[in-house]
Amino acid sequence: xxxxxxxxxxxxxxxxxxxxxxxxxxxxxxxxxxxxxxxxxxxxxxxxxxxxxxxxxxxxxxxxxxxxxxxxxxxxxxxxxxxxxxxxxxxxxxxxxxxxxxxxxxxxxxxxxxxxxxxxxxxxxxxxxxxxxxxxxxxxxxxxxxxxxxxxxxxxxxxxxxxxxxxxxxxxxxxxxxxxxxxxxxxxxxxxxxxxxxxxxxxxxxxxxxxxxxxxxxxxxxxxxxxxxxxxxxxxxxxxxxxxx
Amino acid sequence: xxxxxxxxxxxxxxxxxxxxxxxxxxxxxxxxxxxxxxxxxxxxxxxxxxxxxxxxxxxxxxxxxxxxxxxxxxxxxxxxxxxxxxxxxxxxxxxxxxxxxxxxxxxxxxxxxxxxxxxxxxxxxxxxxxxxxxxxxxxxxxxxxxxxxxxxxxxxxxxxxxxxxxxxxxxxxxxxxxxxxxxxxxxxxxxxxxxxxxxxx
Numbered sequence: 001x002x003x004x005x006x007x008x009x010x011x012x013x014x015x016x017x018x019x020x021x022x023x024x025x026x027x028x029x030x031x032x033x034x035x036x037x038x039x040x041x042x043x044x045x046x047x048x049x050x051x052x053x054x055x056x057x058x059x060x061x062x063x064x065x066x067x068x069x070x071x072x073x074x075x076x077x078x079x080x081x082x083x084x085x086x087x088x089x090x091x092x093x094x095x096x097x098x099x100x101x102x103x104x105x106x107x108x109x110x111x112x113x114x115x116x117x118x119x120x121x122x123x124x125x126x127x128x129x130x131x132x133x134x135x136x137x138x139x140x141x142x143x144x145x146x147x148x149x150x151x152x153x154x155x156x157x158x159x160x161x162x163x164x165x166x167x168x169x170x171x172x173x174x175x176x177x178x179x180x181x182x183x184x185x186x187x188x189x190x191x192x193x194x195x196x197x198x199x200x201x202x203x204x205x206x207x208x209x210x211x212x213x214x215x216x217x218x219x220x221x222x223x224x225x226x227x228x229x230x231x232x233x234x235x236x237x238x239x240x241x242x243x244x245x
Numbered sequence: 246x247x248x249x250x251x252x253x254x255x256x257x258x259x260x261x262x263x264x265x266x267x268x269x270x271x272x273x274x275x276x277x278x279x280x281x282x283x284x285x286x287x288x289x290x291x292x293x294x295x296x297x298x299x300x301x302x303x304x305x306x307x308x309x310x311x312x313x314x315x316x317x318x319x320x321x322x323x324x325x326x327x328x329x330x331x332x333x334x335x336x337x338x339x340x341x342x343x344x345x346x347x348x349x350x351x352x353x354x355x356x357x358x359x360x361x362x363x364x365x366x367x368x369x370x371x372x373x374x375x376x377x378x379x380x381x382x383x384x385x386x387x388x389x390x391x392x393x394x395x396x397x398x399x400x401x402x403x404x405x406x407x408x409x410x411x412x413x414x415x416x417x418x419x420x421x422x423x424x425x426x427x428x429x430x431x432x433x434x435x436x437x438x439x440x441x442x443x444x445x446x
Contacts (some may be wrong), residue, residue, distance in 0.1 A: 023253050023434055024368035031256075033366030036291035039419050041397075043427035046389045048352030051304045051312045052359045052372075052428070055328030059316030093431065094248045101319075105264030113260040131264035153440060171266060175304045176428040178361045180370055182255040199368050200253045231249045232286050234430035 002157040004193055011198045023207035032156050048176050048236050055171045055178070058101040058135060068134035070104075070146040071127075080109025080147035082223040084185070085211060089140045091172055092234040096140025103133040103169040105143060111150030111164075120152050128202035140235035145223065151190055163190035163197060170230055177232040184210045185226070251434035259298055261363075262333060267319060271332035273305075273344035275323040280308070283321070283410035284358060284403065285341035285377065288334050290417030297339020299364035301380035301415075302331045303342055303375075306356065309349030342418075346377060346411075355383035355390070357401075362415060372426040376402045377412040393424060400424050 010030040018025060026038035058070055071078055074083035089097040107113050107130060114129050128147065132182075138141045149164045165182040172178070184197065200206045210232075217225020257265075274281050288299040305328050306312045317325040328347075332340040347356045357374040374392060384390055390398045399421045403411040415423050 022251065026254065026368050028368060031366070031368065033256075034368055035366075036294070037296070037324070037364055037366035038368070039333075039371065039422055039425050040418055041422055041424070043425050044389065044393075045429070047428050048428050049354065050310075051306050051328065051357075051361075052348070054302065054312045054314055056302070056318055056327060057314055057316050058319060062316060062319035090249060092249050092251055092430065103265060105261060107260075115260040115263050117262075118260060122422045129263065147442075165265050167261065167264070169256075169257075169261075174430075175359050175361070176372065176430065178370060178372075179252065179254055180257050180363055181252060182258075196256060196368070199255075205250070208250060209255065229252075233251050233428075233434045236428065236430055 004157060004159055007157050007160075008012055013196060015073065015198070015201045019201050020176060021201040024199035025201065028195065028199040030200060034199075038220055048174065052175045053236055054174055055097070055100070055175050060135065063101065063133055063135050065134070066133050068144050070132040070144065072145075073129055074126040074127045078108065078125050078147050080125075080128075080150075082145070083148050083226055084143060084145050084217060084219070084223050085166065085226045085228055086141070086143040087216055087228040087230060089136045089142060089170060089230050089232070091177065091232045095235075096138075097136060097172050097232065098134050098138055098140055099240065100171050100173075101133060102136065102142050103131075104166050105131045106146065106147075106149040106166040107152055107164075109147050109150050111152030122150070122152070131181060148185065148224070151188075161193070163188040163194050165213060170232065172232040172235065174235050174237065177231055179230070182209060183228050186213055188208055256365060256368050257300060257363040259365045261300060262298075266331065266333045268323045270318075271330050271340070271342045272321060273303075273328065273330045273342060274326060276343050278343075279344065280345050281340055281343050282346055283343055284413060285410060286412050286414040287338045288340065288362070288415045289338065289417065289419070290363070293419065295334070295415070296331055296364055297336045298336055299334045299338070299340075299362060300314060300331065301340050301363075302329065303344070304329050304359040306343065306347040306350050306407045308345050308348050310350045310356070311352060311388065315440070349383070353383060353386065355387040360415075364417070367417065372428070373415070373423055374401050374426070375412070376407050376429075378402050396421075397424050428433070
């Protein structure tokens with residue numbers, strides 16, 4: 001099995017070969033699972049048509065506001081550091097994405113997912129599943145209450161650890177804006193070692209995945225507050241089409 | 246023109262299974278619907294091995310070619326066609342949607358399902374299209390398909406099976422690798438040249 005030094009060397013080489021990439025390189029061998037799971041042909045550029053121009057929409061009747069609180073799903077307080085994550089969902093033109101679905105999932109405080117395939121011998125928390133969702137409001141704002149996830153080991157190489165993260169699944173107003181990504185926590189010492197995070201070779205773009213600790217969002221004697229805004233690619237509809245009714 | 250720098254994607258990872266799939270996510274119409282069809286297939290890696298931890302989403306027009314903008318996808322009650330569905334692959338790498346065939350969204354346009362693909366090992370989502378096989382003239386006129394070699398074009402056209410269902414296999418890599426798409430507003434987000442060095446086909 002490869003050592004971290006081997007992986008780190010490969011990361012450095014790829015950063016030298018393809019610097020400044022603001023999206024992950026799909027062909028990123030240090031992330032071993034990507035070897036057989038990336039296309040080798042260039043993406044084909046095409047104008048979106050019909051169904052690609054419209055994202056699905058979701059209604060308040062389908063998403064209970066309680067689903068945004070991951071700490072209250074099992075009748076007891078989960079272990080770990082209680083946090084809130086707040087932010088805005090915007091498109092590249094700065095327009096808020098209103099009333100749209102955000103789904104999250106994450107490991108518990110010990111770094112264990114409530115998923116049958118997670119074999120990490122860390123404790124399962126009976127009070128924490130780690131999945132939640134919400135709809136953005138009129139200004140594109142969202143908010144979740146959860147616990148800070150722990151880092152966890154994986155088998156990409158020997159002694160591989162993922163930095164703590166929350167998975168985010170997000171829709172825009174076009175289907176072409178669909179995004180699944182991961183939010184990280186500031187100052188994580190695992191950042192330089194992680195081939196998934198480092199598959200983005202532009203440092204500023206990587207930083208956009210890192211939430212900010214915002215003391216004004218911390219609640220006294222209750223929770224620590226983080227802020228993370230999400231910016232989707234631009235919409236293809238014209239300003240006229242986008243006019244609100 | 247883009248004012249704000251875009252948030253990069255990251256892999257869906259291996260553990261979305263308890264969070265994203267949901268009851269009847271793959272049933273865009275109830276199974277008993279009179280014109281229900283199956284859109285199904287297998288997702289393969291570069292060695293032809295089925296991928297058991299991929300997730301697909303489809304977006305489509307209704308039978309008349311109208312793209313619905315209606316909620317109700319998460320809590321399906323069978324009354325509203327929302328034109329969107331989600332399905333994870335099974336241990337054999339297979340997915341299956343129950344839906345209706347989309348109509349043309351413009352006169353003479355070749356109907357297709359828009360597909361978004363996610364998987365462990367895939368660092369960012371991929372977009373593709375699953376075209377209906379029925380109308381060779383419309384397929385021949387299609388802007389995207391007409392730019393592709395015959396071999397590449399075939400990767401985007403579903404096959405009609407003996408039972409009437411539509412089969413659309415997806416290959417992430419290899420000699421029959423599916424054609425994947427980038428849209429104009431994605432270009433600014435890429436922030437580099439190497440991803441769009443050469444047009445394929």
